[in-house]
Amino acid sequence: MTREELRELREAEQKRKQKYKHTVNVCMASGCISLRSDKVKEALDKEIAGRGLEDEVLVKRVGCVGLCSKGPIALAESTRIVYDGITPEDAKTIIKNLDKAPSKALRESMEAPFFRRQQKIVLEHSGLIDPERIEDYIAVGGYEPMLDALIDISPAEIINQIARSGLRGRGGAGYPTGLKWSTVAKADGSGDKYVICNADEGDPGAYMDRSIMESTPHQMIEGMVIGAYAVGANHGFIYVRAEYPLAIERLKTAIKQAEKMGLLGSNIGGTRFSFDIQLRYGAGAYVTGEETALISSVEGNRGLPRPRPPFPAERGLRGRPTLINNVETFANIAPIIRNGGDWFASIGTEKSKGTKVFSLAGKINTVGLIEVPLGITLREIIYELGGGIPEGHTFKAVQTGGPSGGTIPEEHLDLPVDYESLMKIGSIMGSGGMIIMDETSCMVDVAKYFMGFSKSEACGKCIPCRVGTVQMHGILERITDGAATMDDLALLEDLCDLARHASLCGLGQSAPNPVLSTLHYFRDEYIAHIEEKRCPAGVCKLQHTGEYEEILEVRE
Amino acid sequence: MLDYEKPSPPPDDRRWKVVDRTMRSHGYEPHALIQVLHTAQETFGYLDEEVMRYVAASMRVPLSQVYGVATFYHFFTLKPQGEHTCVVCTGTACYIKGADSLLAAVEEVTGAKAGETSADGKVSVVTARCIGSCGLAPVAVLDGEAVGKIAVDGIKERIREWTSIAGDNGGAPPAGIPTTPVEGPAPQNPIIEGVTAHDTRRAS
Numbered sequence: 001m002t003r004e005e006l007r008e009l010r011e012a013e014q015k016r017k018q019k020y021k022h023t024v025n026v027c028m029a030s031g032c033i034s035l036r037s038d039k040v041k042e043a044l045d046k047e048i049a050g051r052g053l054e055d056e057v058l059v060k061r062v063g064c065v066g067l068c069s070k071g072p073i074a075l076a077e078s079t080r081i082v083y084d085g086i087t088p089e090d091a092k093t094i095i096k097n098l099d100k101a102p103s104k105a106l107r108e109s110m111e112a113p114f115f116r117r118q119q120k121i122v123l124e125h126s127g128l129i130d131p132e133r134i135e136d137y138i139a140v141g142g143y144e145p146m147l148d149a150l151i152d153i154s155p156a157e158i159i160n161q162i163a164r165s166g167l168r169g170r171g172g173a174g175y176p177t178g179l180k181w182s183t184v185a186k187a188d189g190s191g192d193k194y195v196i197c198n199a200d201e202g203d204p205g206a207y208m209d210r211s212i213m214e215s216t217p218h219q220m221i222e223g224m225v226i227g228a229y230a231v232g233a234n235h236g237f238i239y240v241r242a243e244y245p246l247a248i249e250r251l252k253t254a255i256k257q258a259e260k261m262g263l264l265g266s267n268i269g270g271t272r273f274s275f276d277i278q279l280r281y282g283a284g285a286y287v288t289g290e291e292t293a294l295i296s297s298v299e300g301n302r303g304l305p306r307p308r309p310p311f312p313a314e315r316g317l318r319g320r321p322t323l324i325n326n327v328e329t330f331a332n333i334a335p336i337i338r339n340g341g342d343w344f345a346s347i348g349t350e351k352s353k354g355t356k357v358f359s360l361a362g363k364i365n366t367v368g369l370i371e372v373p374l375g376i377t378l379r380e381i382i383y384e385l386g387g388g389i390p391e392g393h394t395f396k397a398v399q400t401g402g403p404s405g406g407t408i409p410e411e412h413l414d415l416p417v418d419y420e421s422l423m424k425i426g427s428i429m430g431s432g433g434m435i436i437m438d439e440t441s442c443m444v445d446v447a448k449y450f451m452g453f454s455k456s457e458a459c460g461k462c463i464p465c466r467v468g469t470v471q472m473h474g475i476l477e478r479i480t481d482g483a484a485t486m487d488d489l490a491l492l493e494d495l496c497d498l499a500r501h502a503s504l505c506g507l508g509q510s511a512p513n514p515v516l517s518t519l520h521y522f523r524d525e526y527i528a529h530i531e532e533k534r535c536p537a538g539v540c541k542l543q544h545t546g547e548y549e550e551i552l553e554v555r556e
Numbered sequence: 557m558l559d560y561e562k563p564s565p566p567p568d569d570r571r572w573k574v575v576d577r578t579m580r581s582h583g584y585e586p587h588a589l590i591q592v593l594h595t596a597q598e599t600f601g602y603l604d605e606e607v608m609r610y611v612a613a614s615m616r617v618p619l620s621q622v623y624g625v626a627t628f629y630h631f632f633t634l635k636p637q638g639e640h641t642c643v644v645c646t647g648t649a650c651y652i653k654g655a656d657s658l659l660a661a662v663e664e665v666t667g668a669k670a671g672e673t674s675a676d677g678k679v680s681v682v683t684a685r686c687i688g689s690c691g692l693a694p695v696a697v698l699d700g701e702a703v704g705k706i707a708v709d710g711i712k713e714r715i716r717e718w719t720s721i722a723g724d725n726g727g728a729p730p731a732g733i734p735t736t737p738v739e740g741p742a743p744q745n746p747i748i749e750g751v752t753a754h755d756t757r758r759a760s
Contacts, residue, residue, distance in 0.1 A: 034704055068691025071691070202685070204646075205647055205690050243687055280590070282631075283625075286685065297590065302625055303629070361648070362649055367649075453685070
């Protein structure tokens with residue numbers, strides 16, 4: 001498909017849509033589907049057929065609308081009204097009221113801060129287009145930045161725009177994307193180069209990438225093609241978690257559709273540039289989110305990391321230069337090419353540009369997915385967008401960055417959310433999961449939970465992580481069992497220091513973070529467990545089980 | 557290169573053809589080992605020695621590597637699974653909302669610990685790191701169907717239904733990578749964790 005044909009198709013699709021007086025979008029991302037939004041869509045379709053409104057009202061399957069805890073969700077596009085918690089029985093009311101003021105009971109205002117305070121770049125089309133129809137993505141101008149790039153813009157200029165945009169890796173580390181691209185572009189070009197999309201979203205409590213893949217898979221694919229063109233790669237892989245079956249299906253569909261239209265594969269858009277994408281499934285290992293472990297897994301091996309340098313940008317997949325970016329990073333590319341790097345750089349803070357998608361979960365009124373400009377404060381996110389803490393409870397801490405991150409107490413809620421600020425207070429941006437906790441969560445127990453996670457996910461290659469996480473978890477267990485002494489606490493801190501500085505990869509290096517940050521902000525809770533044999537939150541049983549001692553003996 | 561002949565699969569079992577097809581579509585490239593093991597587990601329900609030997613010989617990958625990969629990843633299991641599978645998500649959001657009491661309830665009703673199958677072979681209990689449905693925490697996946705905001709009593713009841721009604725699931729293997737179309741309920745995988753030799757270092 002050439003650029004002209006693409007534009008014609010866009011116009012035709014836009015006309016097709018204008019034909020309808022109303023469009024009702026039904027969220028069919030995995031959250032809403034598990035609440036049976038498929039049945040809601042069936043009921044809406046039936047209702048429309050029954051009224052003979054097929055030419056007036058379009059019921060559309062769409063991706064995530066964002067209000068994940070209030071599903072199933074439907075969105076009446078013409079009136080911009082969101083219906084939440086609907087059942088198939090509500091279909092009649094929704095259709096009947098399309099022209100009038102809608103039923104209040106089902107209604108969620110688009111003027112609510114949850115929607116109003118968001119700024120959407122990555123999620124711009126999420127919840128508005130059918131993820132399984134490439135025509136829907138083309139109708140909103142999709143794939144045009146890609147063909148513009150391939151036809152009019154040189155690879156060097158694309159990298160320049162990305163660098164100017166200030167975009168940083170959205171997977172967690174925040175490495176400047178433009179710099180990474182230019183390293184791969186400059187790397188040895190005598191053979192193949194590869195592009196890998198890291199869709200191994202492993203942090204528990206984070207589901208931004210899943211949502212992007214389920215809602216706008218084409219936007220991510222478009223970003224990958226632009227990246228491949230910029231660095232000179234002809235083959236790509238998407239390494240996606242096997243735990244995300246719906247995302248896998250939608251990616252498969254999207255790749256097939258793009259190939260069929262000549263927007264992926266050989267001679268994309270009639271140009272001389274070719275790029276193909278294959279899917280690779282993860283198999284349930286957290287460590288494969290680390291880029292060298294991911295490469296090992298894409299190659300069909302155990303997901304073991306290796307020391308860097310050499311970085312994958314120079315020696316990656318099959319020993320060749322490889323560009324690895326995360327799902328959200330790639331989803332940002334097409335908008336940057338369309339609007340220019342300076343536009344993107346005008347959003348956010350001095351060092352953290354653009355927007356970031358966060359998933360809110362835990363003890364908060366509105367659980368869901370949001371996209372906000374960087375620099376927004378945690379308080380705004382939690383209290384304005386998230387609607388605060390459920391009645392009768394008080395905020396205690398917010399956990400960001402998953403098992404590699406930290407817990408942030410009330411005193412830092414007014415801090416702007418950007419890479420540096422979060423790092424300064426002992427947490428990290430991470431991939432974007434935010435778990436809100438109230439007074440019923442024990443911080444020692446939370447630290448133990450994350451250490452247990454790191455322990456079972458340690459790959460076993462390096463000793464500081466493999467043995468360190470087991471020992472740290474053991475000490476935390478003794479603390480929550482009321483069997484620890486203050487000496488144990490000192491030992492715990494020593495071990496944290498050791499694992500942090502001596503581990504091979506990010507997993508071990510950051511595994512102590514949840515312990516260190518809770519120790520820093522909630523040390524009194526640790527002391528209460530140890531000296532008073534008391535859990536302030538009332539979570540830990542503080543019963544001496546004696547099991548850990550046996551374990552220690554065996555190890556000796 | 558040495559002359560090499562791909563081994564023939566055991567006769568009279570069409571399931572091997574499915575595994576063959578995946579290997580062929582990847583050109584028997586060792587890089588595709590994980591993809592092939594996904595297909596094999598989806599087809600047979602678990603990876604036994606015969607399957608691993610066959611895959612190793614067909615793809616010309618050392619058996620030790622196939623075993624290494626099969627035991628490294630939580631998703632693969634070397635033991636047959638029960639008629640029904642109950643996955644309890646233990647991600648952070650679910651954990652904050654009481655996933656541990658959910659798991660304790662499941663273990664109590666089935667008599668099987670996470671990673672085990674009940675003595676009567678009816679229910680396999682597994683845990684998942686996070687299935688990404690944090691908006692609906694706590695979540696359990698019952699025979700592939702994600703059930704959100706599930707309570708202790710609710711999950712107990714669902715499992716009791718399984719154990720009282722004789723095997724109506726036809727012994728369906730736990731789903732691997734789904735091949736079902738996306739219309740209809742979300743095709744969720746049971747995420748197998750813990751039963752394999754992944755944790756050999758702790759056992760030794």
